Amino acid sequence: MFNFIKKSMAKNDKNSEKSLQSEQLFAVANQVLQDHSAGGQDNKVTAIKQYGDSVTLDLRLNADADPEEVHRQLGLALQNYGINEVNLNVSLPAKPKTSPSSHSHATSTQAPSMTSDDMPAFASTKGGAKTLPKTVNAAAPKSQTDEPPITKRAPLQSSLQPHPRIKHILVVASGKGGVGKSTTTVNIALALQKLGNKVGILDADIYGPSMPSMLGVEGVKPQLENEQFVPVEAHGLAMLSIGSLLDGDNTPVAWRGPKATGALMQLFNQTNWPMLDYLVIDMPPGTGDIQLTLAQRIPVTGAVIVTTPQHIALMDAQKGIEMFNKTSIPVIGVVENMALHTCSNCGHTEAIFGAGGGETISEAYQVPLLGQLPLASTIRAQADKGEPSVIANQGDGDDYAHFYVEIAQKIEANIAKFAKQRNDGRIF
Numbered sequence: 001m002f003n004f005i006k007k008s009m010a011k012n013d014k015n016s017e018k019s020l021q022s023e024q025l026f027a028v029a030n031q032v033l034q035d036h037s038a039g040g041q042d043n044k045v046t047a048i049k050q051y052g053d054s055v056t057l058d059l060r061l062n063a064d065a066d067p068e069e070v071h072r073q074l075g076l077a078l079q080n081y082g083i084n085e086v087n088l089n090v091s092l093p094a095k096p097k098t099s100p101s102s103h104s105h106a107t108s109t110q111a112p113s114m115t116s117d118d119m120p121a122f123a124s125t126k127g128g129a130k131t132l133p134k135t136v137n138a139a140a141p142k143s144q145t146d147e148p149p150i151t152k153r154a155p156l157q158s159s160l161q162p163h164p165r166i167k168h169i170l171v172v173a174s175g176k177g178g179v180g181k182s183t184t185t186v187n188i189a190l191a192l193q194k195l196g197n198k199v200g201i202l203d204a205d206i207y208g209p210s211m212p213s214m215l216g217v218e219g220v221k222p223q224l225e226n227e228q229f230v231p232v233e234a235h236g237l238a239m240l241s242i243g244s245l246l247d248g249d250n251t252p253v254a255w256r257g258p259k260a261t262g263a264l265m266q267l268f269n270q271t272n273w274p275m276l277d278y279l280v281i282d283m284p285p286g287t288g289d290i291q292l293t294l295a296q297r298i299p300v301t302g303a304v305i306v307t308t309p310q311h312i313a314l315m316d317a318q319k320g321i322e323m324f325n326k327t328s329i330p331v332i333g334v335v336e337n338m339a340l341h342t343c344s345n346c347g348h349t350e351a352i353f354g355a356g357g358g359e360t361i362s363e364a365y366q367v368p369l370l371g372q373l374p375l376a377s378t379i380r381a382q383a384d385k386g387e388p389s390v391i392a393n394q395g396d397g398d399d400y401a402h403f404y405v406e407i408a409q410k411i412e413a414n415i416a417k418f419a420k421q422r423n424d425g426r427i428f
Contacts, residue, residue, distance in 0.1 A: 216386020
């Protein structure tokens with residue numbers, strides 16, 4: 001279903017064919033050297049590099065070998081394999097000094113590469129005149145114009161146009177895993193919807209997608225219309241996740257960075273999103289390829305950082321804030337999760353992971369502390385059932401929805417000043 005998977009498979013086939021041809025050329029060239037002279041067993045090809053119809057050979061020849069004749073024979077043999085240009089790097093044994101004024105030689109020297117202009121024309125086996133494939137000096141330094149430096153800079157957030165159907169794109173991120181980021185994401189999205197907004201969720205955690213499970217739509221596949229995905233409807237949200245495209249819950253996504261970022265961009269660009277006030281993106285933990293790709297290619301309104309009061313989590317959260325600052329993505333605020341735990345038996349409240357962490361990071365970076373969420377088994381259980389706390393039927397004393405609604409209200413109050421300017425004259 002994904003184009004980049006097909007392209008990757010085609011590229012692998014092409015590389016295999018190229019590798020096979022190089023091995024063929026290596027064998028042919030070695031045979032030519034073996035047949036060159038009685039001492040041909042000392043003549044060897046030590047390396048080969050092929051670029052299309054051009055090939056560069058590193059040769060080691062004995063003292064009796066004639067480099068020009070070797071070049072002529074190689075040209076004849078390799079022409080039959082589509083090679084039109086031969087480059088030679090030749091190593092010869094050292095020759096004895098002929099006079100005191102003669103130049104000294106190293107034990108092994110590299111002969112200059114020969115060009116077709118240095119070689120006479122030779123008759124083909126069919127009677128027609130042929131010339132050798134042209135050669136160039138492979139050892140000569142390349143001019144600066146051969147490989148011009150890359151001067152194009154990565155796109156900046158300021159240069160990205162807003163999505164035509166999405167008013168605000170809000171990313172929810174964390175410096176490390178295990179801080180409750182996905183649970184917070186889904187509840188913030190539902191709280192924004194509860195405030196009267198049209199909301200969608202994009203699960204950008206390619207390696208560990210959890211949105212289908214948390215929203216109770218496991219196994220529901222998105223439809224395709226006109227080569228575009230149609231988001232899955234879940235509790236009124238428009239949701240899309242790589243998890244909805246996998247064969248099963250246990251299917252791993254074992255992809256390298258470029259393929260994972262390609263999947264993210266395809267999910268974002270190749271989806272027929274409805275008109276949305278908010279698209280909430282659940283980010284993977286850390287500051288890797290997906291975060292950088294998103295920062296350079298998706299017009300983000302702002303970011304929410306989720307952390308716990310634990311010192312280690314705060315250290316990684318700061319790295320996340322620094323990354324968003326460097327990529328010009330505004331940090332709307334910090335959510336401190338698992339701030340307090342209240343025992344369901346005795347009612348004792350304790351700060352299991354420490355206290356004051358969210359406030360410390362908020363003050364250090366001058367960003368709002370959007371809220372402090374409790375560590376409660378009920379929040380976990382509701383998400384596991386596919387009915388997050390904002391929409392779950394709450395029991396006596398177990399109403400946690402108001403925590404997320406208050407966070408959503410603060411986001412609404414702050415996000416307008418970060419909104420990207422739209423060009424209403426555009427036609428989409």
